[in-house]
Amino acid sequence: MRAKPLLLLIAHRLAILAYIAFALFPLYWLLKVAVTPNDLLYSEGIRMWPSRASLEHFDFVLRHSAFPVFFKNSLIVSGSTAVIVTILASLSGYALSRFNFRGKYWLVALMLLTQMFPLVMLVAPIFKILSPLGLTNSLTGLVIVYTAFNVPFATFLMQSFFDGIPKDLEEAAMIDGATQFVAFRQIILPLTLPGIAATLGFVFTAAWSELLFSLMLISGNDQATFPVGLLSFVSKFSVDFGQMMAAGVLALIPACLFFLLIQRYLVQGLTAGAVKG
Amino acid sequence: MDHVARQGGLPAGRTPLKKRIADSAAPYLYSAPALILIVTVMLVPLVLGVSYAFRDIQLLNPFSGAYIGLDHFRALSEDQAFYRALRNTLWWTGASVFFQFVFGLILALLLDKPFYGRGLAQALVFLPWAVPSFLAGLNWAWLFNPVVGPLPHWLFGLGIMSEPHNILSDPQLAMWGPIIANVWWGIPFFAITLLAALQAIPRDLYEAASIDGAGPVQRFFSITLPFLAPTIAITILLRTVWISNFADLIIVMTNGGPADRTQIVASYIFTQAFKRLDFGYASAIALVLLALLLAYSMLIVILRQWLLSKD
Numbered sequence: 001m002r003a004k005p006l007l008l009l010i011a012h013r014l015a016i017l018a019y020i021a022f023a024l025f026p027l028y029w030l031l032k033v034a035v036t037p038n039d040l041l042y043s044e045g046i047r048m049w050p051s052r053a054s055l056e057h058f059d060f061v062l063r064h065s066a067f068p069v070f071f072k073n074s075l076i077v078s079g080s081t082a083v084i085v086t087i088l089a090s091l092s093g094y095a096l097s098r099f100n101f102r103g104k105y106w107l108v109a110l111m112l113l114t115q116m117f118p119l120v121m122l123v124a125p126i127f128k129i130l131s132p133l134g135l136t137n138s139l140t141g142l143v144i145v146y147t148a149f150n151v152p153f154a155t156f157l158m159q160s161f162f163d164g165i166p167k168d169l170e171e172a173a174m175i176d177g178a179t180q181f182v183a184f185r186q187i188i189l190p191l192t193l194p195g196i197a198a199t200l201g202f203v204f205t206a207a208w209s210e211l212l213f214s215l216m217l218i219s220g221n222d223q224a225t226f227p228v229g230l231l232s233f234v235s236k237f238s239v240d241f242g243q244m245m246a247a248g249v250l251a252l253i254p255a256c257l258f259f260l261l262i263q264r265y266l267v268q269g270l271t272a273g274a275v276k277g
Numbered sequence: 278m279d280h281v282a283r284q285g286g287l288p289a290g291r292t293p294l295k296k297r298i299a300d301s302a303a304p305y306l307y308s309a310p311a312l313i314l315i316v317t318v319m320l321v322p323l324v325l326g327v328s329y330a331f332r333d334i335q336l337l338n339p340f341s342g343a344y345i346g347l348d349h350f351r352a353l354s355e356d357q358a359f360y361r362a363l364r365n366t367l368w369w370t371g372a373s374v375f376f377q378f379v380f381g382l383i384l385a386l387l388l389d390k391p392f393y394g395r396g397l398a399q400a401l402v403f404l405p406w407a408v409p410s411f412l413a414g415l416n417w418a419w420l421f422n423p424v425v426g427p428l429p430h431w432l433f434g435l436g437i438m439s440e441p442h443n444i445l446s447d448p449q450l451a452m453w454g455p456i457i458a459n460v461w462w463g464i465p466f467f468a469i470t471l472l473a474a475l476q477a478i479p480r481d482l483y484e485a486a487s488i489d490g491a492g493p494v495q496r497f498f499s500i501t502l503p504f505l506a507p508t509i510a511i512t513i514l515l516r517t518v519w520i521s522n523f524a525d526l527i528i529v530m531t532n533g534g535p536a537d538r539t540q541i542v543a544s545y546i547f548t549q550a551f552k553r554l555d556f557g558y559a560s561a562i563a564l565v566l567l568a569l570l571l572a573y574s575m576l577i578v579i580l581r582q583w584l585l586s587k588d
Contacts, residue, residue: 015387019402026416026461027408033425046427088311095307107308114319118522118570120543121563124329124556125322127336148318151311180303209409211525216551227411231529234415241425248412259407263400 027252034058034245041242057246066221067247070229075254077139077225078207081146085154085203086196088147093158094184098167111152119149123216136217142225145217146207154199161195162188201262205255226251329560336554349561358537359545359562366541368452369459370521376460378513381467386501388468389475406465414529417458421445445531448538455526455539462526467512474508475501514577518570542566 033041034057036050044050061067096104126145127136135141169191170183178186189196211227218228230247330349335341353359388399405413420426421443429441444450478501486496524543527533533540533548540548542562549559 012387012392015383016398016402019384019387020398022461023402023405023464026413026420027404029420029427030416033419041425046430088314092308092311095304099304099307101301101304104304107312110312110315110320114315116518116570116574117323117567118543118546118563120522120524120546121326121560121567122319122322123547124334124550124559125325126318127550128325128334128556129322144314145318148314151314155311205407205409209411211411211528212547212551215528216547227409230415231411241419244415245419248415251412252408255407255409256404259404260400263403 030245030248030252033241034249036242038242057242058250061243061246061250065233065243065247066224066229067233067250069222070224070226071250073139073224074208074226074251077142077146078204078254080143081150081207082200082204084143084147085150086158086199088151089154089158089199090189090192090196092151092155094162094188096155096159097162098170111155114149114152120212123212126213127216130217137219137223139223139225141217142214145213146210149210150203150206154203157199157202158192158195161192161198165191198262201258204258208255326560327564329557330564331561332557334555334557334560336556341557345557349558350565352558353561353565358540359542361537362540362542362545365452365539366521366543369456369527369539369541370517372452372456373459373463373520374513374517376456377463377467377516378509380460380464382471382509384464384468385471385475388472403465403469405462406469408462410462410523410525411529413458413462414455414526417454417461417526418445418530421454446535448535451531451535451538455530458526458530459520459523463516463520466516470508470512471505474505478504514574518573521570522566 032049035053035055036044037052037054037056040050040052092107095101096108130136130141130145133141135144165188169187170180173183173187174180208226211231214225214228215231218224221229221232224232230244230251233247234244331344331346333341333343333345333348384402388395388402408416420428422445423429423441423443429438429443432438433441445454482500483496486500491499521541522543524541524547527539527541527544528547531539533544543566546559546562546566549555549562
């Protein structure tokens with residue numbers, strides 16, 4: 001009787017380890033090639049760790065390539081998108097959580113619809129609309145597009161966080177003479193800080209990862225975001241693996257930082273409105 | 278005090294008109310910015326895109342723009358590349374969803390009970406979810422590349438491959454590249470969602486069942502699965518739609534090649550719009566894809582009704 005639980009325990013831990021290895025191995029390999037000096041890249045192709053590690057690729061990427069510009073552009077786009085979406089979504093999420101109003105059903109239906117149809121459908125029309133406005137090849141254009149794409153999911157997310165806060169709190173404040181907006185801003189919003197952080201994180205990661213629209217809307221190097229920059233780099237210098245992977249490691253940093261910050265809320269947050277990856 | 282008393286003392290019907298208007302306008306004011314943005318950036322382009330499907334719109338051709346009726350759809354019905362993309366979409370979506378779900382469910386079950394180091398293990402196994410999709414694609418493309426990646430050499434060493442070559446350039450195997458990358462990337466999503474559902478199952482049910490003498494397998498099939506079924510159904514449904522539209526990995530890893538063997542409908546639309554700048558034809562394909570997805574959703578709804586009415 002004693003041997004069986006122990007065996008199960010070992011099998012459980014081994015399975016977890018296998019998952020961790022599978023999850024981390026590609027990222028580990030990215031890092032490994034990024035620190036392998038060029039002269040060892042081919043001779044030590046499948047060694048687990050190069051006999052000599054160096055940061056020369058990072059040095060090159062940071063000082064002699066356009067990647068710092070891409071990095072800055074991506075930070076601007078993802079950061080602004082995250083902040084604007086979170087503001088808009090807390091307002092609309094609050095409306096959905098606290099009010100019953102005519103048209104609410106249609107608002108929810110519209111937001112659900114935007115989650116269902118393929119966004120790739122919009123590539124051509126959005127280009128046609130933004131082009132005469134001078135918003136193609138512009139970071140502002142990207143921020144507008146990403147904000148609209150992310151608002152519906154963020155609204156549902158914020159709504160679920162507002163639903164978790166008792167209504168009595170703002171009712172008490174309103175009896176004391178505060179308007180509903182003041183109660184919302186001064187009492188409810190501070191209580192939803194974890195929700196706000198999670199929303200910021202989700203949207204930032206989504207905007208940081210977006211590929212198709214940035215490929216379509218951005219053409220010049222100086223407005224390129226990270227995905228566009230990295231892909232054009234790959235097609236131009238497809239032999240310089242060390243530098244590409246060093247750039248890849250750098251692109252990974254902000255996304256992983258945000259992930260580690262929000263991962264505590266993932267399981268709770270996604271229970272509420274898991275409709276989109 | 279006086280102020281509060283007066284506010285509370287007013288009969289409901291005599292609230293000042295101004296305040297009543299303000300109150301009824303409030304929810305609209307809260308949701309207006311989001312709504313306006315969604316309508317202008319998503320709904321208007323969607324309608325415009327539908328109209329493009331019936332027009333000759335080529336970005337580089339200033340004389341294009343005329344309405345041409347169903348010409349695009351006629352061309353589409355004879356487009357062999359489109360039919361291939363349709364078959365590839367089925368294969369890509371089916372395989373990705375199946376493996377993501379199976380491995381995601383196993384992972385969720387492994388993480389369900391507390392153990393020492395669970396927080397850390399959870400953070401590590403969910404990490405791929407945070408990796409930007411273009412980077413996940415590039416990363417796996419490099420792993421499959423015999424010059425810098427270990428995978429071809431390992432497969433060769435195991436005797437699965439006759440020589441270490443890149444499966445992404447092998448027409449027979451190329452689709453497995455993006456599928457594996459997608460599985461790696463998507464397991465956390467399924468695991469997170471299923472884990473959340475697992476944790477919502479009341480624990481005393483399990484205790485009661487084991488007192489009644491149910492073994493772990495029996496408990497899984499009579500408690501866990503029935504409780505998870507709604508979450509599983511809805512997650513798989515939404516994920517199927519989402520993955521069939523998910524072109525990032527394919528565009529990054531193979532760009533539809535070799536010889537269109539990995540082209541799915543979504544990446545085909547993007548290629549038509551991005552490379553050939555033929556917005557009209559791209560929109561026509563998109564419209565067909567939308568119709569297919571709607572039909573799929575309808576089918577599911579009808580199936581659900583039928584299953585419910587049978588019980």
